[in-house]
Amino acid sequence: MIKFYNTLSKKIEEFKPVKKDFVRIYNCGPTVYDYDHLGHMWTYTMADIMRRVLEYNKLKVRQVMNITDVGHLTEGDVDKMLLASEREKKTPGQICEFYTKIFMENRRKLNILEPHIICKATEHIKEMQGLIKKLLDNGYAYKITDGIYYNVPKFKDYGKLSGNTVEKLEVGARIEVNPEKKHPADFALWIIAKPGHLMQWDSPWGRGYPGWHIECSAMSTKYLGDELDIHTGGEDNIFPHHENEIAQSEGATGKKFVRIWMHTRFLNIEGEKMSKSLGNFMRLQDIEKKGFEPLALRYLFLITHYRTPLNFTWEGLKAADTAWKRVLEFMDVLKNLKAKSGHNEEIDKLIEKSKEEFSEAINFDLDTPKAVAVMFDFMNKINKFIAEKKLDQKNVLESYNLVKDFDKVFAILKEEKETKAPKDVLKLLEDREKARKEKDWTKADEIREKIKKNGFMILDGDSGPRLKKI
Ligand code: AMP
Ligand code: ZN
DSSP: EEEETTTTTEEEEOOOOSBEEEEEEEEHHHBBBSSSOHHHHHHHHHHHHHHHHHHHHTEEEEEEEEEEEEOOOOTTOHHHHHHHHHHTTTTHHHHHHHHHHHHHHHHTTTTTTOOOOOEEEGGGGHHHHHHHHHHTTTSSEETTEEEEEEEEGGTTTTTTTTSSOOOHHHHHHHOOOOTTOOOOOOEEEEEETTOOOOOOOOOOSSSEOOSSSSHHHHHHHHHHHHHEEEEEEEEIIIIIIIHHHHHHHHHHOOSOEEEEEEEOOOOOETTEOOOOOTOOOOOOOHHTTTTTTHHHHHHHHHHHTTTTEEEEEEHHHHHHHHHHHHHHHHHHHHHOOBBBOOOHHHHHHHHHHHHHHHHHHHHHOOOHHHHHHHHHHHHHHHHHHHHHHHOEEEEEEHHHHHHHHHHHHHOOOOOOGGGGGHHHHHHHHHHHHHHHHHTTTTHHHHHHHHHHHHEEEEEEETEEEEEEEE
């Protein structure tokens, strides 16, 4: 049984997808007007771990992530993409392409799986307009001089995610700058563009551009249907973004939009949220420059629960790096070990127990710190058996495979180059084995040379030959 904490119910709940065995996930994607930072990577690593946990449990997953390339406004109602465009003397399209490419590369460095669908806001203007039309038709939206607005008091459940109900918002409202709005909490769905605005599209209500929240309601519905299983983001997304997404989607369909809302707590630096706007951000490239590998950072993320704020420090990363290298070393020792003692049944039991404890930990609201502790406990015990020479080759192989199995979720082991040999080289290896079995040593040596010419060397071990890239 998988359990997740749901921001909506404020409880840890049993997870049941709408459709049995098929999970529909939406990740709020980045606003691509500047470099991504470690805070983003922390949130997307959590989303990746969640997907991997579902897949580990043999569930089929469809993961969608958007790219916000229009509509994310600053306090003064200026689009962040336009500010970047002025700053860098590039078109918004070029800005988006540049920062999205780096963001995706950084994700890959952290072994974050590619979502099945990545969708850009600017390529879904029609879908957003369709949704706005629905909201106008059923009375949840209204038109004023500068655009179309969502009528917040009309949606009775407003505030159910964040606690920011209409009454509370009324008390806290600042002096309303737009006197035509019916309520201070009403938010823009479509904004009429001022002359010269770089990003604008035709619409039934005049040329303009979408508000920030409508894109996620429109794109999630398009690719996943009206009812999603899981929706993720960082804690700053809870309000107003996700509260408004609920109002838009449920206002339009009358159905429950999302079953489980999952939010990562902030990654902080010196006690303050790492953010583009605060200018205190650190990038993956900054940690690489100091000699750390991205997967050491992934390890640091794993040992911090996603619902605990992560205070980034260099000492913390250094400690994570040391522990991470111990895992790599353990795997290297097992790979090269030639264990010759008798079979140890205690290890069979240990493997079974560790596998159970690992599953229990990851399935309980992604308790990765506990799952990592299970792995370390296992490694320590195996290391002891190795020192005492109390295991055979089968024990070694099974121990190795167990950590490999854990890594389906952790994804901290480096890609093994020897398994990446192309098909024709693998075929050559097979031919060599055949020649060796037939004791045709000349042929076997010839094939070895051929394999070498293809850039691979053969490592003969007790468990058979392996290929390693030269
Ligand atoms: P943005 O590009 O600001 O829209 O952020 C993209 C995603 O990263 C959102 O889900 C944010 O909540 C998340 N995020 C941004 N900064 C942080 C941070 N310091 N810690 C955790 N998540 C963050
Ligand atoms: Zn979103």
